[in-house]
Structures are given as C-alpha cells and as structure tokens.
Amino acid sequence: SQQGEEDPQALSIQEGENATMNCSYKTSINNLQWYRQNSGRGLVHLILIRSNEREKHSGRLRVTLDTSKKSSSLLITASRAADTASYFCATSESGGGADGLTFGKGTHLIIQP
Amino acid sequence: DTAVSQTPKYLVTQMGNDKSIKCEQNLGHDTMYWYKQDSKKFLKIMFSYNNKELIINETVPNRFSPKSPDKAHLNLHINSLELGDSAVYFCASSSVIAGEQYFGPGTRLTVT
Numbered sequence: 001s002q003q004g005e006e007d008p009q010a011l012s013i014q015e016g017e018n019a020t021m022n023c024s025y026k027t028s029i030n031n032l033q034w035y036r037q038n039s040g041r042g043l044v045h046l047i048l049i050r051s052n053e054r055e056k057h058s059g060r061l062r063v064t065l066d067t068s069k070k071s072s073s074l075l076i077t078a079s080r081a082a083d084t085a086s087y088f089c090a091t092s093e094s095g096g097g098a099d100g101l102t103f104g105k106g107t108h109l110i111i112q113p
Numbered sequence: 114d115t116a117v118s119q120t121p122k123y124l125v126t127q128m129g130n131d132k133s134i135k136c137e138q139n140l141g142h143d144t145m146y147w148y149k150q151d152s153k154k155f156l157k158i159m160f161s162y163n164n165k166e167l168i169i170n171e172t173v174p175n176r177f178s179p180k181s182p183d184k185a186h187l188n189l190h191i192n193s194l195e196l197g198d199s200a201v202y203f204c205a206s207s208s209v210i211a212g213e214q215y216f217g218p219g220t221r222l223t224v225t
Contacts (some may be wrong), residue, residue, distance in 0.1 A: 025188060031212050042117075042203060042216040043156075092212055098144050098168045100158030102216060 001035045005104055006089060012110040019076045023089030024069075030092050032065055033101065034074050037086045040098040046074075046087075116140050117217040119204050125223045126145050126194055132177035134189045134220045136204030143209045144168070147179060150201040150219070163209065193221075199224045 007022045025032070031050045035043040049056045049065045051073070056063045062075040076083055086108045090101035115136045126132055138145060147159040160179045161168045167179065176192045191198060204217040 033213060035216075039152075042218045043205075043214075044162055045213045045215065048213050088156065090156075090196075098161060098163045099159050100146050100148070100169055100171075102158070103156040106154055 006087070006107040008107060009105065010108045010110070012112060013081060014112050015081055019109055019111075020076045020081070021043045021087050021089075021109070023072045023074070023104055025072075025089075025102075025104075026028075026070065027091070027093060029067075030094055032063075033090045033092070034061075034063060034072075034086050035088045035090060035103075037088065037106070039085070042085050043088065063079055066096050079089060079109075081111050081113050083109060085109060116214050117204055117206055119202075119217040119220050121220060122218065122224075123221050125225065127225055128191070128194055128196060130194050131190070131192045132194060132222070133209055134204075134222075136187050136189070136217055138185055138204075138206040138215070138217075140206055140208075140215060142206040143184065144207050145181070146205040146207075146214065147187065147189050147196075148203040148205060148216075150203060152200070157201070159189075181220070194222075194224045196224050198222060 005024045033048045034046040037043045047058045047063050049063050060077045067074045086106045088106045090103045119127045120135045121223045144163045147190050150157050159173050162181045178190045181187045201219045203219045205214040207214040
C-alpha cells in the first residue's frame with residue numbers, strides 16, 4: 001500500500017524563489033528520505049532524516065520531520081532552473097537497510113527562468 | 114564510474130515472451146533492490162536481496178524472479194510477459210547500515 005502522499009502534486013515557481021513540498025505517511029518509521037528524479041532518469045538521493053531528528057540541512061535543502069503528525073517537508077531555497085524535476089519522499093520502517101523504501105506519488109517541480 | 118548500472122535501457126517485446134534485466138553495482142553494498150515505476154510515476158518495491166538472501170517479496174506475480182549470482186549483481190527475470198508489465202524498472206543498492214539507496218538509470222519495458 002502507498003505510504004507517502006506528496007503535496008502539491010505539481011508546483012511551478014520563478015527562479016530564485018523558494019519551493020516547499022510536503023509529505024505525509026501512515027505508519028511508524030525509522031527514517032524518511034527525499035529523492036529527486038529528472039525526466040527519464042534514475043532517482044538521486046537528496047537527504048535522509050531519522051525519526052529522532054526534527055530538522056536537517058544540506059546545502060540549499062532543508063528537511064523537517066514531525067513524527068506526531070506523520071509529515072515531512074522539503075524546502076529548496078533560491079531555486080534554479082536545474083532544480084526542475086520530480087521530488088519523492090520515501091520511508092523506511094526498519095532503517096536496517098534491508099527493507100525497501102515506500103515511496104509517495106511525488107511532486108513535479110518546474111522552475112521558470 | 115557508474116555506481117549502479119542496468120542493461121538494457123530499453124526493452125520492447127511481445128506478450129508471452131521471457132526477458133531478463135541485468136543490474137550491477139560497484140559500491141560494495143550488501144543489499145540490492147528492484148522497484149517498478151508505473152505510468153503515473155508511482156514507485157513500488159518488488160524485491161530486495163541481502164547477501165544472496167531474499168528479504169522482501171511483495172505481492173509480485175511469481176512470473177518475476179530475482180536472481181543474484183553474487184553480491185554485486187541482481188538480475189530480474191520475467192516469464193510470460195503481460196501488457197501490464199510495461200513500466201520502468203529500477204535497480205538500487207544500499208549499505209545495510211546507511212539506509213540511503215543508490216538507483217540505476219532504469220529499464221523501460223514495453224510489452225506489445
């Protein structure tokens with residue numbers, strides 16, 4: 001069954017603006033991850049946040065996790081045209097690594113130059 | 114150097130045929146996975162292999178069988194292909210401890 005639901009499904013903003021995507025999930029998790037997929041390409045890991053963490057930063061990315069609400073958000077600051085892609089959240093229940101990830105439906109982000 | 118590679122990139126075949134997709138990782142990871150991405154871009158785990166042992170087998174038809182000759186390879190064999198098998202199949206790998214997964218470029222399978 002589907003675990004994550006991203007919101008919005010599509011987002012179009014101007015270059016330089018910030019982009020925020022949200023993800024909700026249903027079960028308890030060990031960690032939550034965000035991935036980027038460019039059109040016709042594989043997925044690229046962006047950031048992993050563990051269930052005992054509330055916020056994490058990586059370059060222009062900021063991820064928050066609220067386990068009480070079973071939700072996460074991904075903020076991309078100072079967006080660039082190259083950020084145009086689909087973004088997926090994915091949850092891991094065990095965190096031991098041997099379980100597969102459960103993905104959401106994704107947010108398609110378009111950065112207008 | 115390619116971390117996770119898949120062959121072929123595109124595969125067009127007819128219903129009823131048997132086909133295989135190969136996956137190799139040079140990251141030294143212990144666990145490999147197969148995911149299916151449908152036409153709506155929804156990704157679903159199919160299998161994972163840890164040290165040659167099947168860890169997960171979701172509700173995937175038994176026409177699909179993963180085969181791992183060694184820790185660096187996890188191939189996907191599909192028997193009696195059906196129209197509904199058309200999708201993009203991704204291989205991935207991870208270190209058991211790390212959790213983050215590294216994905217291959219995908220194989221677009223089209224069944225006609």
